[in-house]
Amino acid sequence: MVDPVSFIRTDEQVMLADTMREFLASTADLDRVREASLTADACFEDVWQSMAEMGLIGLAIDEQYGGAGFGFEELAVVFEELGAKVTPVPLLSSVMASTAIAFAGTEAQKEALLPAIASGDVIATLAVFENAHDDAASRPGTTATPSDSGWVLTGTKRYVTDAVNAGTFVVSARCGDGVGLFVIECKTAGVTVEAMPSLDATRPLAEVILEAVQVHHEAYLGGAPNPGAIVKALDAGVVAMASEQVGGARACLDASVDYAKTRYQFGRPIGSFQAIKHMCADMLVAVEHARSVAWHAAATIGDPVESEISVPLAKSVCSDAFLKVAGDNIQIHGGIGFTWEHDAHLYFKRAKADSLLLGSVDSYLDRLADAIGI
Amino acid sequence: MTSQDSEGELVSGALDRLLANFLPETTDPKEFWGAQFDTGLAWVDFPVGDGGLGVSPSHRATVDRRLADAGAPTWNRTANVLGIGMGSGVLVSHGTQEQRERWLRPMFTMDEIWCQLFSEPGAGSDVAGLSTRAVRDGEEWILNGQKVWTTLAHLAKWGLVVTRTDPDQPKHRGMTYFVVDMEGEGVDIRPLYQITGEAEFNEVFFDDARVPDDQRIDDVGAGWRVAMTTLMNERVAIGGSTVARESGMIGAAMDVWRSSGSGDLATRRELARLWGEMEALRLTTARASQNATAGVPGPEGSTGKLAWADLNKEVTSFTVAMMGLDGATIPEGYVLEPTTYDTREIERVMSPQRQFLRARANSIEGGTSEIMRNILGERVLGLAGEPRVDKDLPWKDVPRG
Numbered sequence: 001m002v003d004p005v006s007f008i009r010t011d012e013q014v015m016l017a018d019t020m021r022e023f024l025a026s027t028a029d030l031d032r033v034r035e036a037s038l039t040a041d042a043c044f045e046d047v048w049q050s051m052a053e054m055g056l057i058g059l060a061i062d063e064q065y066g067g068a069g070f071g072f073e074e075l076a077v078v079f080e081e082l083g084a085k086v087t088p089v090p091l092l093s094s095v096m097a098s099t100a101i102a103f104a105g106t107e108a109q110k111e112a113l114l115p116a117i118a119s120g121d122v123i124a125t126l127a128v129f130e131n132a133h134d135d136a137a138s139r140p141g142t143t144a145t146p147s148d149s150g151w152v153l154t155g156t157k158r159y160v161t162d163a164v165n166a167g168t169f170v171v172s173a174r175c176g177d178g179v180g181l182f183v184i185e186c187k188t189a190g191v192t193v194e195a196m197p198s199l200d201a202t203r204p205l206a207e208v209i210l211e212a213v214q215v216h217h218e219a220y221l222g223g224a225p226n227p228g229a230i231v232k233a234l235d236a237g238v239v240a241m242a243s244e245q246v247g248g249a250r251a252c253l254d255a256s257v258d259y260a261k262t263r264y265q266f267g268r269p270i271g272s273f274q275a276i277k278h279m280c281a282d283m284l285v286a287v288e289h290a291r292s293v294a295w296h297a298a299a300t301i302g303d304p305v306e307s308e309i310s311v312p313l314a315k316s317v318c319s320d321a322f323l324k325v326a327g328d329n330i331q332i333h334g335g336i337g338f339t340w341e342h343d344a345h346l347y348f349k350r351a352k353a354d355s356l357l358l359g360s361v362d363s364y365l366d367r368l369a370d371a372i373g374i
Numbered sequence: 375m376t377s378q379d380s381e382g383e384l385v386s387g388a389l390d391r392l393l394a395n396f397l398p399e400t401t402d403p404k405e406f407w408g409a410q411f412d413t414g415l416a417w418v419d420f421p422v423g424d425g426g427l428g429v430s431p432s433h434r435a436t437v438d439r440r441l442a443d444a445g446a447p448t449w450n451r452t453a454n455v456l457g458i459g460m461g462s463g464v465l466v467s468h469g470t471q472e473q474r475e476r477w478l479r480p481m482f483t484m485d486e487i488w489c490q491l492f493s494e495p496g497a498g499s500d501v502a503g504l505s506t507r508a509v510r511d512g513e514e515w516i517l518n519g520q521k522v523w524t525t526l527a528h529l530a531k532w533g534l535v536v537t538r539t540d541p542d543q544p545k546h547r548g549m550t551y552f553v554v555d556m557e558g559e560g561v562d563i564r565p566l567y568q569i570t571g572e573a574e575f576n577e578v579f580f581d582d583a584r585v586p587d588d589q590r591i592d593d594v595g596a597g598w599r600v601a602m603t604t605l606m607n608e609r610v611a612i613g614g615s616t617v618a619r620e621s622g623m624i625g626a627a628m629d630v631w632r633s634s635g636s637g638d639l640a641t642r643r644e645l646a647r648l649w650g651e652m653e654a655l656r657l658t659t660a661r662a663s664q665n666a667t668a669g670v671p672g673p674e675g676s677t678g679k680l681a682w683a684d685l686n687k688e689v690t691s692f693t694v695a696m697m698g699l700d701g702a703t704i705p706e707g708y709v710l711e712p713t714t715y716d717t718r719e720i721e722r723v724m725s726p727q728r729q730f731l732r733a734r735a736n737s738i739e740g741g742t743s744e745i746m747r748n749i750l751g752e753r754v755l756g757l758a759g760e761p762r763v764d765k766d767l768p769w770k771d772v773p774r775g
Contacts, residue, residue, distance in 0.1 A: 007661035008668050257755045271757035274748065280757060281750035285681050288674045289654035292661050309653075316647060317654045362643060369646035372620075374631050 005299035013077050020081035028087045030343045040195035041164040042088035042202050058118025066115030076243035076298035083247025086346045088202040090123045090162035097124035097170045099236035104181050104221035104229035124168040126233050127157035127208050135363035136234045144173040150216040156209050163206035164195050178225025200353035235311045237358045239301050242294035242314035245322040248347050252329035253283045283325045290321035308371040312364035319355035326351035381429040388413045389440045403447040407483040416482045420466050424474050432667045450484045457481040457488030460604050461534050468592040468600050489530035491521040499745050502545045508537035513587050517580040527563045527576035530556045536597045541770040549597030553589045570731045571708035623686050624652040626726050627693040648689050655681050673754045680746040683737040690730040
């Protein structure tokens with residue numbers, strides 16, 4: 001039986017959250033996000049640069065590879081604040097790609113690749129999904145075949161987050177009987193990136209088409225099949241996203257409560273009606289539960305047994321909570337909540353897309369069922 | 375040395391003495407509880423002499439753990455929950471020195487069982503609208519009226535009762551709180567049979583029952599304030615304790631899946647989802663407890679009762695559905711019988727079907743889910759209250775029905 005982790009943030013983590021909140025308040029307002037959501041390559045480059053200077057991009061990357069060497073709790077603090085402002089930066093992609101490299105790469109590969117990701121100079125992303133119903137365990141159709149100088153990759157990766165802004169892709173491919181991960185630069189001959197119009201335009205998706213792409217031997221992470229590293233990378237994404245979902249859900253609850261206090265109908269604030277008040281109470285329960293499981297997952301992702309429970313739990317609870325709260329937020333705002341000029345749709349689109357990305361909620365529930373022995 | 379450290383030493387010293395002088399395995403439980411009270415380890419945060427050591431409530435967890443590890447009897451807390459869990463706090467906050475000396479020790483030793491008489495047929499969620507009358511007669515008060523949902527009344531020596539003493543005042547102002555002798559004249563207790571056929575609760579009728587004025591708690595007219603202390607303790611007691619993973623209703627659901635589930639994959643997924651919801655509640659309770667201990671309580675401390683009630687209903691309903699046609703049977707059948715509340719009763723395992731029926735009360739007892747949502751909305755989120763038509767009216771002029 002696992003005792004609960006410590007849920008109390010350290011002074012440093014509280015300070016980190018305050019810093020992030022102040023920083024994003026001055027740089028990443030929602031009007032900018034709304035404008036960016038009309039593009040196919042949303043990314044706040046100035047915010048990304050500043051985050052790089054603050055050392056936030058490599059927060060959870062080991063110090064020997066140029067990162068800050070912190071744990072996932074610190075990353076969770078950063079993602080919660082990014083989620084609260086739906087800030088379009090490719091940090092989730094970067095965390096997944098660097099986790100894949102850290103788990104599958106050789107020492108030389110880690111030394112060659114991770115410092116540039118940690119510093120923010122290179123935006124990297126993970127390209128493992130090809131079909132609409134793929135999950136972490138799906139075998140890719142993309143193939144890697146040996147050539148004189150290395151490998152030749154052919155296939156199409158789809159639903160790749162931030163691919164339009166990325167310089168490096170970590171790509172899964174069938175390699176003989178196994179599944180391996182290959183690092184491919186976007187400028188390599190035969191690589192084409194096609195934007196996919198994204199439900200949540202603040203997290204742009206794209207196709208990465210590989211047509212007989214030639215790479216050297218050192219592009220093959222670890223030089224051997226390693227499907228486990230795909231799961232590790234996606235787990236890191238799920239845990240980071242869970243805190244981002246908590247931040248988004250919190251922002252929706254705050255917006256609803258503020259509106260319910262100031263919007264008057266029938267001569268009284270709408271929050272005094274139980275129909276609205278009770279909806280807000282249920283939203284609060286959802287947010288508090290999501291916060292507990294997201295933090296628990298961040299604290300236990302390194303534990304091979306407990307993470308089999310905490311990671312799928314975070315996917316399921318945080319996805320459901322954010323989607324519910326983001327939908328209720330529109331309902332409580334009424335007509336104005338349905339307009340483009342209001343912020344509510346940014347969260348709602350993010351919530352729905354999040355629940356579908358990185359593997360479906362159902363696939364994680366199946367994994368949870370395995371872990372709890374049913 | 376901080377005061378927290380010295381308090382910790384005081385508590386562990388008292389625990390050492392208690393466990394050395396009264397070996398749990400050879401001491402009669404009542405004698406042990408008496409010694410526990412006298413050592414100040416009954417409610418460790420209460421004042422010295424009232425069963426406590428006057429330390430921070432955060433030491434309660436230490437006492438509970440040490441006593442459980444030592445195999446000490448702790449079932450008095452469950453078997454006399456309305457006294458030890460709720461009444462004790464009322465007596466310490468609002469009782470006189472004489473009242474505390476007279477009642478706290480026999481409460482803790484289980485020599486005297488307690489019950490609580492708040493709800494009435496005409497006062498459920500709106501408990502402040504209650505109409506049981508208490509009229510002063512010299513040094514006594516005469517009680518007339520009816521209470522419902524009184525747990526343990528049939529076993530109790532003492533009852534915590536809220537009465538109407540001034541019908542000309544608005545409802546919150548005209549109430550007074552008493553301790554009533556449940557074995558006295560004019561107190562008629564009848565079992566109240568519930569949907570499972572059991573009677574965990576009673577109806578209590580007061581017919582010219584007499585209560586000495588020295589059994590009044592706090593001032594005449596202060597009854598609502600005292601009642602709120604009791605209700606707050608109740609809501610913390612329900613759904614406020616951290617339990618083991620997979621305990622309670624979800625554990626029963628897992629048992630059913632393993633022993634007689636259909637094997638259907640969509641059902642398995644839904645069970646995993648519910649398991650996750652229960653685990654999220656459990657982790658939130660743990661977080662609330664950590665934050666409360668650290669002195670930084672947040673909204674997570676108030677969501678447990680509501681979440682627990684809704685989830686229990688959902689999980690038990692799902693469990694019975696998993697049983698297929700067996701879910702349309704109930705092995706115990708229906709027998710109208712009062713619950714005995716002895717120790718075996720507490721450990722008894724109910725069938726999933728019976729748990730399914732019992733769970734319907736979870737969103738009603740101890741504050742309905744609607745009232746809990748009002749509390750979360752108004753006290754935690756700061757939303758405006760409903761306009762109240764009865765707030766300033768004299769109680770006697772408020773419409774009832």
